[in-house]
Amino acid sequence: xxxxxxxxxxxxxxxxxxxxxxxxxxxxxxxxxxxxxxxxxxxxxxxxxxxxxxxxxxxxxxxxxxxxxxxxxxxxxxxxxxxxxxxxxxxxxxxxxxxxxxxxxxxxxxxxxxxxxxxxxxxxxxxxxxxxxxxxxxxxxxxxxxxxxxxxxxxxxxxxxxxxxxxxxxxxxxxxxxxxxxxxxxxxxxxxxxxxxxxxxxxxxxxxxxxxx
Amino acid sequence: xxxxxxxxxxxxxxxxxxxxxxxxxxxxxxxxxxxxxxxxxxxxxxxxxxxxxxxxxxxxxxxxxxxxxxxxxxxxxxxxxxxxxxxxxxxxxxxxxxxxxxxxxxxxxxxxxxxxxxxxxxxxxxxxxxxxxxxxxxxxxxxxxxxxxxxxxxxxxxxxxxxxxxxxxxxxxxxxxxxxxxxxxxxxxxxxxxxxxxxxxxxxxxxxxxxxx
Numbered sequence: 001x002x003x004x005x006x007x008x009x010x011x012x013x014x015x016x017x018x019x020x021x022x023x024x025x026x027x028x029x030x031x032x033x034x035x036x037x038x039x040x041x042x043x044x045x046x047x048x049x050x051x052x053x054x055x056x057x058x059x060x061x062x063x064x065x066x067x068x069x070x071x072x073x074x075x076x077x078x079x080x081x082x083x084x085x086x087x088x089x090x091x092x093x094x095x096x097x098x099x100x101x102x103x104x105x106x107x108x109x110x111x112x113x114x115x116x117x118x119x120x121x122x123x124x125x126x127x128x129x130x131x132x133x134x135x136x137x138x139x140x141x142x143x144x145x146x147x148x149x150x151x152x153x154x155x156x157x158x159x160x161x162x163x164x165x166x167x168x169x170x171x172x173x174x175x176x177x178x179x180x181x182x183x184x185x186x187x188x189x190x191x192x193x194x195x196x197x198x199x200x201x202x203x204x205x206x207x208x209x210x211x212x213x
Numbered sequence: 214x215x216x217x218x219x220x221x222x223x224x225x226x227x228x229x230x231x232x233x234x235x236x237x238x239x240x241x242x243x244x245x246x247x248x249x250x251x252x253x254x255x256x257x258x259x260x261x262x263x264x265x266x267x268x269x270x271x272x273x274x275x276x277x278x279x280x281x282x283x284x285x286x287x288x289x290x291x292x293x294x295x296x297x298x299x300x301x302x303x304x305x306x307x308x309x310x311x312x313x314x315x316x317x318x319x320x321x322x323x324x325x326x327x328x329x330x331x332x333x334x335x336x337x338x339x340x341x342x343x344x345x346x347x348x349x350x351x352x353x354x355x356x357x358x359x360x361x362x363x364x365x366x367x368x369x370x371x372x373x374x375x376x377x378x379x380x381x382x383x384x385x386x387x388x389x390x391x392x393x394x395x396x397x398x399x400x401x402x403x404x405x406x407x408x409x410x411x412x413x414x415x416x417x418x419x420x421x422x423x424x425x426x
Contacts, residue, residue: 008222013383016414025401034250062353079414080421090363098307099409109417110423170394173420175413179235190419192412197321199405200388201229201292204322206403207361207386208293 007055007125019075026072032065081109086147091154092132100127113147142169149173156180232288239285245278291395294322304367305330305345326360355382362386368392373388381391
């Protein structure tokens, strides 16, 4: 897979949406998909989709449509979904449990090794196949097992210290649900900050627009 | 507030990030902020930020920086955060509870009226100040109280039918955590589909890139 340098964050953020849709087509047994069809479904322009794919050497003939299987494999390769990365989750409250029980980590490229919490009531329990360990074992565990990333579902007040500690012990990426913005520049590793509020405010805007029409 | 027509979805999706950052500046007592500073913090270009703001008539003098208070109020107005929209939540499992207990709906423009579930063990209980009602009362409640939006934290298998039912009973927007893509065209109301997997795949890509360097 040829890859151009300096692919923009905007392009990278569209790749999972492409992959989600195209892997659904694959599951339905579809063989080919046009950039026009992709564009309609994803609310983009066909030209933008072609440009995005060209960042990675394109994916075959445009007029004839894309081969679904090859496109899917190409996106898996680009995103690194087939590299068997590993993750630990810290904070087994309601959100942590929701992720452990219902979220398919493997489909997003990660094997979840285990979870950590300070609450004696949950330590030793299993949620979605992951055992909860005492958070006092977190840093020794990370040093020994070297998980690629940590999922942060702890209260926001402890997020910055925990993030720094995890990075110091070798974690190489953070999936951050704490509501505190953690930044790459401060930590030296990539962070994805999940802000539920952003999508709700976007919805608020749209509901307003309809009222105003 | 002057508003140009047909503001693109990409611009709209950036507004909550602007608002989040600028309201944090306001809370810290900052009076002015330059587009350069905004750009650095948010990982955008200063020119993109000025273009985005120009969709809404701009927000004052560029060279001198933006007035934080006015910018904040302008964004609240544009997003409709001050319109006292209302919401109900359907599905009080772990994710539903996490939202009820920890998510600040009012800061994103919504008053949460109550929640609904089918489980007799949670009906009548309160989470984060919201009472859980029997889901059999959902449609009569929606018809009577006319909540603007519904938050869907139910299993994905029941999401499409539930979404249609809610829209038929007058709900005007959906905040959808079920993992099933629900589309505006099918439903006739705006939907924000929250896909946790998108940000985790984006993180996977970034972790991979660092390995490849």
